[in-house]
Every structure is written in structure tokens, then in C-alpha cells.
Amino acid sequence: MLTKEELLEYLEKEKQAIYQRGDAFFQCAELGFREVETARMITDLLVEWGIPYKKEVALTGVIATIGKGNGYHIAFVADIDALPRKDGNGSIHSCGHSIQTTLGLSLLKVLHDSGILENTDTKVSFFFTPAEEYIDFEYRDGLIAAGKLEFRSGKQNMIALGCFDGVDCVLSAHANGDEGMKFDVASTLAGFMAKKAIFMGRAAHSGAAPHLGRNTLHGATLTMNAISFLKDQFAVEKGLRLNPVLTVGGGSVNTIPDETVLETYVRANDNETLFEACKRFDGCVEHCAKALDLEYKILNTVGYLPLTQSKGLNNVVRENMLLHCSLEEILEGPISGASGDVGDLGFLIPTIQFGFSGVKGRFHDDSFQISDYENCYITSGKVMLGTIYDLITNPNCRVQQNAKEYVVKKMEYFGWLHQNYQ
Ligand SMILES: [Zn+2]
Ligand SMILES: [Zn+2]
Structure with missing residues (x-):
């Protein structure tokens, strides 16, 4: 040898x-x-x-x-x-x-x-x-x-x-x-997963009858707050990064928005954190949407582990x-x-x-x-x-x-x- x-x-x-x-x-x-x-x-x-x-x-x-x-x-x-x-x-x-x-x-x-x-x-x-x-x-x-x-x-x-x-x-x-x-x-x-949350509501006149609408921008805003509180629940070294943006969020000021789209990458340094953060992100979307009587859909695109x-x-x-x-x-x-x-x-x-x-x-x-x-x-x-x-x-x-x-x-x-x- x-x-x-x-x-x-x-x-x-x-x-x-x-x-x-x-x-x-x-x-x-x-x-x-x-x-x-x-x-x-x-x-x-x-x-x-x-x-x-x-x-x-x-x-x-x-x-x-x-x-x-x-x-x-x-x-x-x-x-x-x-x-x-x-x-x-x-x-x-x-x-x-x-x-x-x-x-x-x-x-x-x-x-x-x-x-x-x-x-x-x-x-x-x-x-x-x-x-x-x-x-x-x-x-x-x-x-x-x-x-x-x-x-x-x-x-x-x-x-x-x-x-x-x-x-x-x-x-x-x-x-x-x-x-x-x-x-x-x-x-x-880091590993990452791309998330796209679509909130679906009901349009209405924002001055005459806002109560007849279901405002999706409110649902997305509530979710943004929940996500920022969520980050607080993971240790820094877990590398959790969530930086949501709104890519659709209403068209005119006199109409209650009936569709809002929130997108983000979920990044983390280990699998456990990545899986858990994805699950809890979904929970934020689901519960914030339900709280305001909105429908929602979440689309995921796998990145790398x-x-x-x-x-x-x-x-x-x-x-x-x-x-x-x-x-x-x-x-x-x-x-x-x-x-x-x-x-x-x-x-x-x-x-x-x-x-x-x-x-x-x-x-x-x-x-x-x-x-x-x-x-x-x-x-x-x-x-x-x-x-x-x-x-x-x-x-x-x-x-x-x-x-x-x-x-x-x-x-x-x-x-x-x-x-x-x-
Ligand atoms: Zn490269
Ligand atoms: Zn490379």
C-alpha cells in the first residue's frame, strides 16, 4: 500500500x-x-x-x-x-x-x-x-x-x-x-423555502359600505405582525430569517381590497428550525385570515435544506x-x-x-x-x-x-x- x-x-x-x-x-x-x-x-x-x-x-x-x-x-x-x-x-x-x-x-x-x-x-x-x-x-x-x-x-x-x-x-x-x-x-x-400566502376577501365601497367587504390587506397586515412576533420565539443561532413583502395589496382607495399576496423566504440554519418555522408561518396566515373572516391559500416552493x-x-x-x-x-x-x-x-x-x-x-x-x-x-x-x-x-x-x-x-x-x- x-x-x-x-x-x-x-x-x-x-x-x-x-x-x-x-x-x-x-x-x-x-x-x-x-x-x-x-x-x-x-x-x-x-x-x-x-x-x-x-x-x-x-x-x-x-x-x-x-x-x-x-x-x-x-x-x-x-x-x-x-x-x-x-x-x-x-x-x-x-x-x-x-x-x-x-x-x-x-x-x-x-x-x-x-x-x-x-x-x-x-x-x-x-x-x-x-x-x-x-x-x-x-x-x-x-x-x-x-x-x-x-x-x-x-x-x-x-x-x-x-x-x-x-x-x-x-x-x-x-x-x-x-x-x-x-x-x-x-x-x-442555510436552507430555504419560498412561501406565497394569498388572502381572498370581498370587495365593497370603502366609504359607503366597508362593513360589507372583507379586507384582505387587514389580514395580511395582521399576519405581518404575527410573523415579527414569531421571530422572537427562535434563538438567534437558529438563523431564522423571514422578510415578507406584499406583492399584491389593493388597487384603488375607494374599494376594500379583495386580494392581497404576501411573499417571503423562510431561511434557517437547521432542518428542525426550517420545518417548524414553515409550520408556524402557515399557522400565522391561517389564524389571522380566519380571525377576519377571510379565505386563504398558501403556495410553497422548496429551495434547499x-x-x-x-x-x-x-x-x-x-x-x-x-x-x-x-x-x-x-x-x-x-x-x-x-x-x-x-x-x-x-x-x-x-x-x-x-x-x-x-x-x-x-x-x-x-x-x-x-x-x-x-x-x-x-x-x-x-x-x-x-x-x-x-x-x-x-x-x-x-x-x-x-x-x-x-x-x-x-x-x-x-x-x-x-x-x-x-
Ligand atoms: Zn453560487
Ligand atoms: Zn456555488
Whole structure:
């Protein structure tokens, strides 16, 4: 068996090829479920290296597995999608997903070339996942209506297709914007649900006979008050955010409004808070509407679940970071208001996502650039490779997925998704 240092050497030797590949993927920026060229570039390399794969999974996703072991099954997940440029001129990798794609391919090649998984019980699957950014709804809803997809995100579709069944743990990494730090570990990602409450009442002359009307703006106003009191009932660290707006609220001053629409995102740092806050938001709408003799309807659109990271896996990741940097260069447990569909995976399977620095400019903006190739591609690659090495060679490092629990959680997950997809 190779030592960890010998395995990391494989990555070091590939450095120049990796940087070139990174540039090529950064240039090839495509929006979610449209990553046709990106997928072709991935599969061209896999063909060249002689690695079998599955393509067109959830339209543009690619999956490749190294190792034949029937024991521990590790997943590495890499996003492949980009965002529209702000100047309207095509797309750009302004969330750094091209780095993840490049990282995934580097790790694949090293594991393949080194033969490290031969004669072990372990296998590592690489998931190149489309459409992480929650955008471009019209196009995606068209694909759903045409029966080509079930949900709007890549990982949600891959979970539905059963691609992650049998996976024991999920590893991922994402660029972060923390200057002066090399990595972050154990960060939170918020989950969110979009809510639309429609109040239905009765129009009437506001001067002559307001008592004959049923004023929906009153119902919405009462609900706004209830929501602001509700926020008081959750601890600050739960990350509950509710910022309602009224998108319809009456037309003319001499008529009692008979339709008012209140919309908000419900965001929270953990599943329990997200589920509970959604339930209580519904309660506010229901009871405020009933109190004023109004009808109501609530439409939900599922976003992503909050990411709760596996502590055990993060301990392994942190140890591997410390081989390449000091403790002061690791940001521990930052709270992020951002969201990702890796949160959905974290609900089902022990999951981690560490952050690496080495980018400048603003995320989701045309100013985004990769500034430190070494940290983005090589050092973070070594942290991930070292983590995989530990999981292969040392069963004590492993966090086990409980197969029965997975089935129960998956049912709960799809119950939630199907109930809330409007
Ligand atoms: Zn993003
Ligand atoms: Zn991202």
C-alpha cells in the first residue's frame, strides 16, 4: 500500500496539466442543465484515461466510479454549472464551480493511476452534478413539464434517480472568499423555502359600505405582525430569517381590497428550525385570515435544506488541512447565509463541504477570478485526497451510513419535496 505522501506526490506531478484543465473549465461556463460542453470535456478525459462512466444522468450529469470494493462507498460531489454574466454577455463561473469540476477530475486520475483502491473494500464515486444554482426557473420548469426532470436542482434529481443509494459519505469543497485564511471547516449553509400566502376577501365601497367587504390587506397586515412576533420565539443561532413583502395589496382607495399576496423566504440554519418555522408561518396566515373572516391559500416552493455537516468526517478533514497549513489559517464553523443543494445530501447521508480560499472579486459577479491556483487546485486537492486516503486505510475514520435510516429519511425527504413543489 502506498503511503499518503506517495499518493499526494501523484497530484503534485500533475500540477501543470491540472492548471491548464482548470483554465479550460473556467472558460467553459454553462448554466444548469445546459452543461453539454462541460460534460463532453469531462467524458473526453475519462475516455482518454480509460475510466468507465455514466453520462446524461439528470440530463447533463456524469458519474464515474473507481474501485470495485463492496464495502465502504465514498462519494465526491463536484458542481459543474455557472451563472449568467451581469453584463448580459453569456455565462461565467462566478461561484467557482469549475474549480470543483477540475478537482474531481484530478482526484479521479490520481486514484486511477495509483491503483490505491485495488484489493480494498472501498470504492469512490465521482458525481459531476448539474444545476446547483437555483436560477433559470422558466427553462427548468419547461424540462419538468416535458418529463425530462423531476426537480429544479441537479442533486435533487440525482437523489430521486437513486444515484446516491448505497453511498456511505459525501465529500465536497467550495471556494470561499475568506482572505488571510486557507480553508474553512464545518461551516453552516442555510436552507430555504419560498412561501406565497394569498388572502381572498370581498370587495365593497370603502366609504359607503366597508362593513360589507372583507379586507384582505387587514389580514395580511395582521399576519405581518404575527410573523415579527414569531421571530422572537427562535434563538438567534437558529438563523431564522423571514422578510415578507406584499406583492399584491389593493388597487384603488375607494374599494376594500379583495386580494392581497404576501411573499417571503423562510431561511434557517437547521432542518428542525426550517420545518417548524414553515409550520408556524402557515399557522400565522391561517389564524389571522380566519380571525377576519377571510379565505386563504398558501403556495410553497422548496429551495434547499440547510447543511448540517458530519463532525466525524470534518475531524478527518481538519487533520488533513493541518498537514498543509497552520491552525490559524483554518476558519472554524463560519455561519453562512448562502444555500446549496449539498444541504439535501447532508440530510440523507453524512456529508462535509470544506471551503478553500484563492479567489478574488465578488461571488456571483463578473469580477470573480481565480487568484491562487496552488491553493484552489493543489492544496485543497491534497486535503481531499488525504481524507480519502484515511477513509480507505483506516476504518476508525469512517462515518457509517445506516441503510435503514437512509430509507426512512429519503421517504421523509421526498414527502417534503412533493408536498411543497408549486
Ligand atoms: Zn453560487
Ligand atoms: Zn456555488
